[in-house]
Amino acid sequence: MKVAVTGSSGFVGGAVVRDLAAHGHEVVAFSRRVPRLPEEILAQVSHQFWDLRDGPLAKEDRPEHVDAVVHCGAAVGDGGSHARAWVVNVEGTRAVRETFPEARFVHVSSGSVYDPRTPSVAATEAEAPAHGYLNAYGSTKAAAERYLAADAAREDRGPVVVLRPHAVYGPGDTTLLPRIESAAVGAWLPLPGGGRVRQHLTHVETLARAVRAALVADVEPEIAAGRPSWPTWPTPTPSTSTRPSSCSCSPGSGRCRWWASPCRWPARSPGPASVWPGGRDANPACRATRSATSPWSAPMTSPCCANGSAWTPRPRRCTAR
Known part of the structure; x- marks a missing residue:
């Protein structure tokens, strides 16, 4: 063709x-x-x-x-x-x-x-x-x-x-994940519907x-x-994945709220690891307590920073310990 x-x-x-x-x-x-x-x-x-x-x-x-x-x-x-x-x-x-x-x-x-x-x-x-x-x-x-x-x-x-x-993402994405990653290390990452709205x-x-x-x-x-053809996407299914879809953090309050994704990531896809402020190298204690089925908030002294680095509210960034 x-x-x-x-x-x-x-x-x-x-x-x-x-x-x-x-x-x-x-x-x-x-x-x-x-x-x-x-x-x-x-x-x-x-x-x-x-x-x-x-x-x-x-x-x-x-x-x-x-x-x-x-x-x-x-x-x-x-x-x-x-x-x-x-x-x-x-x-x-x-x-x-x-x-x-x-x-x-x-x-x-x-x-x-x-x-x-x-x-x-x-x-x-x-x-x-x-x-x-x-x-x-x-x-x-x-x-x-x-x-x-x-x-x-x-x-x-x-x-x-x-x-x-x-919300198309994947290799070569110059819009969605970079924007989420940038917001996740700022003061707040807005969550539509308080983070309770499922996103596909x-x-x-x-x-x-x-x-x-x-x-x-x-x-x-x-x-x-006489009808237009408008294919849509299948309904997302619950997943046991622990990859969160987004994170809303208030560095000054010492609390970080993670929202787990309800969508199943394709097995052949590496998944949006870059939406974690710490990526795959984030603090293991943070990774272990994320829920795959419901949102939660837990007292934390900082968001999860990569390689054991620490969060500083001013300027808002992860810095080496």
Whole structure:
């Protein structure tokens, strides 16, 4: 299959390109920068520069006989200008669709399209897009989904499959885990819902496999019923893992609250060890008392620092003893 991938120089887009090429697909990678690719798949991948803000590709620049498009390009983040997010996430999606109108369109959306005030771990696909988003990312990703749902109803358009991963992490992550790690060694790490709301993380390899499945998924029932196809993720299962999903610390009070993850980490994944301030070298006493099924708080003189180092409130950091 010949597949076009946007955002190919990014974290998710790059992983999708590598996975598709490794499984024998011919990939046309689009991005503003040249993606870094392993030598063994270079023969499977060609690259074209494309800034989605420039609109659809000119006809003479469009690759021929593209079977499917995986749209990973997006303006991500909790802050930033709504206008910029709209240009990239909505108008950029429109530009990709107009460039490849007859190809199957796999849209990498986000769990952020659900109601931000309601837990969405076990939500159904019909519960989004919603309203009342807290930032430009959620609102513009939802707007892009609405545009695609309307566009897919046209008889001259290819089918659309929407994926809604939440909190994508894994090798090469430059956003989620670095941000959590940075916050964990600060004064406080905000916990939605007081840390009692289950969060569903998506490993980037899981997302890449979902993309491959979306390329061949049978969407005829949805087409016949006039419904969009919005695959979501399975409900997380309780795990005996002791890896916490986040930590909220108040150095001045001498207390650190850890919240254990209710999600099962993939066996082949190293897991998000970097969300522990001490990583795998954290104080064994701290590791031993973490619960895998419920949150807890315990008096502590410091958060868990690596290699036996000590926590200092001012400046807030781990220092050698």
